[in-house]
Amino acid sequence: MAGRVTRARDVTVAEIGEDALVSRLVGLLPSTGRGVVAGPGDDCAVLRPGRSGWYDLFKTDCIVEGVHFLRETKPEKIGWKAMARVVSDIAAMGGLPGSAVVTLLLPPDWPVAAAEGIYRGIAKVARIFGVNVVGGETSAAAQAMLSVSMTGRVERDHCVLRSGGRAGDVLFVTGRLGGSLKGKHLTFEPRLAEARWLAEKWKPRAMMDLSDGLAKDLPRLAEASGVGFQVDPDTVPRTRGCTLAEALGDGEDYELLLAMASNVAGELEKAWKRKFSRLPLTRIGRLCPVVEKSTPLEGSGWEHFRK
């Protein structure tokens, strides 16, 4: 088909980048029905009716050989990563995971033992975080790829969107940022217990998990909330040995970013230390009116089509 060959004037997906591509693609979809509380754009889709008093959550995510893992990566870690990323998204809504379906593409020359290793990693996440793996799909492909779609649920009162932040809210992140390629991107713990505790007891105004790096993800949260942000770079908690640029831009931290009403921020810090003494919760800045928007963050974050 002549229309498919890239001609000099054809814009490629690499040229416009991931965010612009997604925005153009989502614009082509029919508007969703009244049952959709939050569609594309948050960590998960939020659907009603769930069970009485609950919303249903729905999320898909994939990891690709050469982009998110290497052929040499230990297979169990590939399975862990693919599942744990989606658990992290469900957690970021304040939710609990439910059922998952898994798609595994493999080059035909991969050893069966590697496929089994990937499934052992999947099974480990399923056991630890209470996910039912209820279906899957396999196909041959030139490149290995593992995609996970997961349902979840969250009490209507505890559902935390990206869009609820207000000017003046205090910004927090869990854990330490940066350096994920040294190994953390394959072994991270989704902050499910922490996010549930936050959603149940502290009602963050907005929350998301950091997958593309603070420099890219914080502007998304701020934009969804219709506000700007100010970050004190010195306060950003860095993984040992990481520069600020790495902490902002490496991505794949899978830590929580949250906006809290300022009048409860101090109280939360104290309660957090008692509850999760091994994991830091760090105040990094605040949301502000859009006109004050400032501190363009160093470090570009991850961009899938432009890398």
Next chain:
Amino acid sequence: MAGRVTRARDVTVAEIGEDALVSRLVGLLPSTGRGVVAGPGDDCAVLRPGRSGWYDLFKTDCIVEGVHFLRETKPEKIGWKAMARVVSDIAAMGGLPGSAVVTLLLPPDWPVAAAEGIYRGIAKVARIFGVNVVGGETSAAAQAMLSVSMTGRVERDHCVLRSGGRAGDVLFVTGRLGGSLKGKHLTFEPRLAEARWLAEKWKPRAMMDLSDGLAKDLPRLAEASGVGFQVDPDTVPRTRGCTLAEALGDGEDYELLLAMASNVAGELEKAWKRKFSRLPLTRIGRLCPVVEKSTPLEGSGWEHFRK
């Protein structure tokens, strides 16, 4: 990692084939909870609780460049095919589609217009069959791939599994089989209205959609039901110009295969002709006790890792 390099004695996924691979992988998963009515192995997972009196359905499916479509395929047809395959699976349970999430992998040099064309095809299925597309994921990859995960629902009384067939049941297929690569594999109509009518009025004992070819799919239905099958090859409805081997083995028919109690088979045939006069419903054989199992079907059906 030495363990990942294929050594002479390593069994590859191509050597054991898709069914054996899937069986080994599913065996590694933790057993699912009481909320799972049917896990891996049927057209969809069947989950409770859904809304009162209903089951939830959950299914994932993917299509890969070079396996299920070509780089030259019209983009809208790629989107149509990926979505319609999953609608077909939901239909085969007697169900109705709900929400979908979509993963699109694209080589960075693909034109944006092609990505948009794919989404137009997705949107068309969403509009026609009433699906809410509520999320998605994009990533760069060497090979284009489109994966769709979909939820659905079915009244508990109308849910049709593969496993309910009994010896003596009459086997029917809708439409005509074979020749899908001449174009039907990109433009087929999921039999949603037909399957709903069957599930609501006629309660098939077992039903599935034909994706890998009758020669491969009928043994799956029979095995799930714990019975054998006998097919009269002369009765298999063929697409014009197709041989019997093509009708049995080409795959990607997306027609329904169903097992009906023999005492209602004649009545169903008459009612079908009045209701769906343009689409044939053809009696092709019957289920039988396993000891009678016979007629190994010509035509091998599709095998993803062995092709």
